[in-house]
């Protein structure tokens with residue numbers, strides 16, 4: 001009995017000794033579990049979240065990458081931001097854990113106060129977003145976009161005609177044509193109506209949205225309770241103007257299609273198709289079509305024209321690359337016709353120029369941010385629910401030898417960098433639904449320009465790459481000379497223009 005008591009006390013002693021060890025181990029594990037990914041030193045309460053200017057943040061993120069690696073974490077004021085600085089980190093989280101990382105951040109000002117949370121790019125990951133994606137896939141699948149090849153080729157030819165008349169105005173011409181492509185495809189709007197009534201307004205609206213969707217652009221995004229401040233506070237006035245602009249952007253062209261359909265004269269378009277096709281078990285179909293179509297315009301115009309402007313700048317800086325692409329075009333397409341989208345598979349060097357254009361200066365350097373839907377652990381680091389996750393595709397783009405140089409040839413060898421098409425259009429469930437249409441537009445606009453014009457630097461300007469620093473980044477205005485490659489090319493453009501019936 002005594003022996004048993006002694007054994008019992010010994011056993012109890014062991015347990016009592018084990019308890020603090022277990023607690024220490026548990027606390028250590030908790031600490032490990034809660035270790036945030038690395039990032040710059042943080043201050044009390046405000047942390048380090050205000051340290052990075054939202055403008056051109058990709059440069060700073062790349063500098064930090066050298067110090068902190070592929071994951072970079074900022075926090076403060078109750079907010080968490082995780083920057084993914086490599087393709088591996090992007091794939092591991094956005095693709096392999098897409099159930100957690102397919103949400104969008106709530107930008108209080110632009111989503112809630114301006115009402116853009118109804119638009120696909122900002123819709124939370126859920127039933128409403130799925131319904132919009134379904135509509136977009138119906139309208140923008142690889143098979144569906146083939147119907148728009150003709151419109152895209154016509155508009156590329158129209159761009160040539162305009163450049164022939166006033167080449168110095170190339171910025172505007174490219175901008176307007178990219179807008180026209182989207183308005184023709186999405187709403188069937190003819191060129192003249194589109195420009196006068198819609199494009200100017202759409203561009204002003206996109207400017208407001210682009211500035212407001214950079215994380216941290218408004219203090220109210222970091223401290224959402226500020227949304228209750230009175231309407232005379234400056235950001236509230238901006239929000240109210242933005243709301244009216246967005247409502248008009250989405251409703252006006254949609255109402256136009258409906259009126260034209262009622263009158264029996266609506267030309268083919270995505271909106272008309274979606275309104276005509278009965279989609280089973282879809283509620284609120286009209287409201288959803290209206291907002292899905294509106295999202296196309298918002299997301300598709302600026303990205304396309306920015307890419308073409310980057311191309312023009314690259315060609316003005318690299319006449320040797322331009323000549324090689326033109327030689328390929330002359331031998332494959334010939335000099336007696338305009339290129340067409342079906343030529344794409346036969347133009348390896350031109351395709352390499354397009355890839356290098358997208359890599360050299362990605363027009364969405366930080367893609368479009370996501371938000372984590374639940375707590376997560378990655379490589380031993382704790383990523384809290386609600387963390388804004390930014391794929392720094394700028395870091396991915398520059399991650400190759402001589403990354404800042406424009407060298408299309410890098411895409412022709414066996415050790416080519418990863419194709420920008422795999423990251424420039426985003427990732428996994430949120431990948432750009434307009435990818436096929438966008439790729440065709442970029443291809444035909446660039447290829448037609450190469451086939452018809454010589455793009456040269458302007459002798460009065462020392463051309464240096466210089467880009468805007470917002471969500472969509474494109475060249476600041478610059479001068480260059482855009483001349484027909486020969487008199488025969490000029491004649492061909494004039495002839496095509498006289499046949500053009502937009």
Ligand code: HEM
Pocket residue numbers: 120121122123133182295296297299300301303304307363364367368369423424425426427428429430431432433434435437438439442
């Ligand atoms: C060169 C052209 C384009 C580029 C580089 C581009 C790039 C992107 C990127 C990076 C995203 C974010 C995807 C993500 O979060 O992972 C996106 C989303 C989106 N894009 Fe594009 N895009 C282009 C053209 C277009 C076109 C032509 C359309 C429509 C006709 C379009 C419609 C959209 C929409 C609606 C979204 C939001 C998707 C969602 O949140 O679920 N884009 N795009």
